[in-house]
Amino acid sequence: MSRATRRVDYWRDPNAPKPTSRRTSxxxxxxxxxxxxxxxxxxxxxxxxxxxxxxxxxxxxxxxGVRECHEETGITVEAVGLVGVFSTPEHVIAYYHGDRLDEVRQPINICFRARMVGGVITPQASEASEVRWVDPRDLDHYPIHPALRARIDHGLNSRTPYFA
Incomplete structure (x- = not known):
């Protein structure tokens, strides 16, 4: 097995490992x-x-959020609103380094609406293998974790911030 860091997301899984940390993203x-x-x-x-x-x-x-967007995609944005605060304990992320489990995180995510103000799509190899603009009607063709899809769906379908 590779010695690279690997991430495994769990959703509503009673067999998921128990969280060892809680961090804000x-x-x-x-x-x-x-x-x-x-x-x-x-x-x-x-x-x-x-x-x-x-x-x-x-x-x-x-x-x-602005920094991460630029680091991961090359796109510069400004935050213009709030999609929501996503903190459900049903989402757990396990981080492995090689075969060793380093951390099991229960995330707290604050998702912002943002608008592009500059930059050019430039995937950062350490973060993203691909970056693209996707028509929302095509989202079902992309493997997206359910916790992330909930953020996306809320952003697409509601202007009222989500809190959970």
């Missing part, structure tokens, strides 16, 4: 002028997602 929901959604394919689990990452010391949650 930020994500951005970005639609272009044609109504297409910005998606990237993660290198650690090969699933498609919206730009997402951990909040670092010294930055706000919205700054984290």
């Amino acid at each position: 930020a994500s951005v929901f970005v639609l272009d002028k044609q109504g297409r959604l910005l998606l990237l394919r993660r290198v650690d689990n090969d699933l498609w997602t919206i730009p997402t990452g951990g909040v670092k010391k010294g930055e706000t949650v919205s700054q984290a």
Whole structure:
């Protein structure tokens, strides 16, 4: 087995490992002028997602979402609203380094609506193997984890922020 870090997401799985940590992450929901959604394919689990990452010391949650989007996709955005706060204990993420389980995280994600202000799609090999604008009608053709799909669906279907 590779010594690379691997991520395994669990959803509503009674056999999922028990969380060892709780961390805050930020994500951005970005639609272009044609109504297409910005998606990237993660290198650690090969699933498609919206730009997402951990909040670092010294930055706000919205700054984290903006930074992560640029780091992962090459696109510069500004946060313009809130999709929601997603903190259900039904989503657990296990991080492995080689065969060793390093951490089991129960995430707290704050998802922002954002608009593109610049940049060019440039996938960062350490973060994303692919980045593209996707027509929402085509989302069923992309492997997306249910917890992330809930964020996307809420962003597409409601202007009222989600809290759970």
